[in-house]
Amino acid sequence: MEGEIIGKLQTSAFQDCLQQCSKQKKCTAxxxxxxxxxxxxxxxxxxxxEGNESEMPIPESVIYSAVSFCFNQKLSSQCTDSTTWSFERFPNKDLIDDRFAENAEGTISLEKCLTSCLNGKQCRAVLYNEKAAHCRYLNVSIQNVHNAKKFFKRSVDVDLYENNCFPENLIMNIAQCQFIRMxxxxxxxxxxxxxANVSSATECEQLCLTWDSGNCRYFTYHRGTHMCYLSHTSPRTLNKNPLQNYDLNLSSGDLEDCCKPDRMHIHGASLKMFSGTLMTKNNKIVSCEKKFFHVYEFDAEMMYNECGMQKALSPYLTFSNLVMLKEGSTELITVMDKLLKVVCRIHNDLEIPPVDQHLSFHFRIEDGNITKQMLAKNIQISPQLRSYVTQPRYTMEVMDVNRNPAEVVQIGDEGYLLLTLHEKPIKFSIIDLFARDTQSGKTFTIIDSDG
Structure with missing residues (x-):
C-alpha cells in the first residue's frame, strides 16, 4: 500500500498490526x-x-497489506471483534464453472458488493469486475476447495474477495484435525x-491448532532458530510448492481436513434452493429428523450410538445407516427424494480386539475374605485372531545391553528396542512411540511424530 508512513511497529503478528492501525484515526492501510x-x-x-517513494518498501519484502473497509456492524453479525480482517483479495481470479455463482443485479460498487456478501448466509466469496462494476456472489472460495486450479482460472479484469467472516463451525484440535507433514x-x-522459543515441530503444530486469530491452515518449524511460523493460508492456495524450498532444518504441516471421530458428518449442496428434511430410516422407523429451509448447502451430524446406527465389528469396525433426503414441497415420495446408504469404516489396518476376548486370573482368598495377593503376577489376555490376521504384522521386544530379551528394566539401564517385521511392507516408518510409567501414568516420548 502506498501513502504517507505515519508510524512503525515492531511485531511478529499481523493481527497486532491491524489492531494498532484501527486505533489510529489517520491509519487507513x-x-x-x-x-x-x-x-x-x-x-x-x-x-x-502522498508519501515519499524512497521510504516505501520493495514489493518483494511485503508479506501482507491491508486497507480499511467500513461497514455497518449490525448488518454483519458474523464479523466479531476477534476477526482481524473481513475480506482477503486474490487478484486476477475468476470461476471456471458459473454454477457456483449468483449475479448481483445491475452495476454496484465494490463496497456494496462486499457488504451484501456479509449479509448473505451462503456467500463465501465475491468476484468483482471493477471496469464493469459487476459483482457475483460465490458459495465456494479458494480456501475451501482441495484443488483451486479445478475451480478458478486467471482473469485480467476480475478479482476474488474471500469472506473471512464466514462461520466455519470448526473446532480445531489434535483429535479432529489432520496435517500433511513434510x-x-x-x-x-x-x-x-x-x-520464538518453540521446542519442536509438535509444539508448533499445537500452537497452530490453538491459534485464536482465525483458522491456522499451515505451519513451518525451523529447528535451527526454534521459530514457529503460523499461516491462515496454505501454499497450495498461493500456487507454491513447499518442495522447492528445501532446507534440512524445516518441518511443515498443511491442514488436510478436520473430522469428528465420534459421529458421521453429512454435507449436501444443491444447485437450486432446497427445503426439506434429512432423516434416518431403519425398518420403517424414522429418527433424527433435521429440517432445512431455503438453503443451498446443509449439514447434519449423527452420533455413532444414536439415530439407529448399525455397528459391525467383522471383518472391520463399520458404522452404517440409511439416510433419506425428503424434498419438502409434498408429503408424497417423488423423484426428487433420495435414499442414501452411508458407511463409515475404520481403516482396516487397525486391529480391533475381538468381542469374546476374556481375562484369565486367580485370587488367593483367606479368612475374612481379604485379598492378599494374586497367584500370578502376569495378567494374560487370550484373544482370538481375526480371519484376516494370520500373524502379527510386526512385534517389538525390549532387549538388554547384551541384546537378550529383558524381563525387568531398571532406571538407568542401557538396552535396545528390537522391531521385527513379519511382512514386507512397501513403506514402513515409526512415529509417535511412547513409554508409560505404570505407577505415575506419565508418558515419555521415544520417537516423536517427525520420526
Missing part, C-alpha cells in the same frame, strides 16, 4: 513486511496523503505470526 534484519515490521499508512521443506517468508 498497513504493510506487514520483513525488515533488514529479517524481523517483522508493521508500517502504518495514511493513503489520503520434512526438510516449508515457508518462512509468508506467515501471519512468528513465535
Amino acid at each position: 498497513v504493510n506487514f513486511l520483513l525488515g533488514v534484519q529479517e524481523d517483522p515490521v508493521c508500517l502504518f499508512i495514511d493513503r489520503t496523503k 520434512q526438510s521443506s516449508g515457508f518462512t517468508e509468508i506467515f501471519d505470526e512468528r513465535i
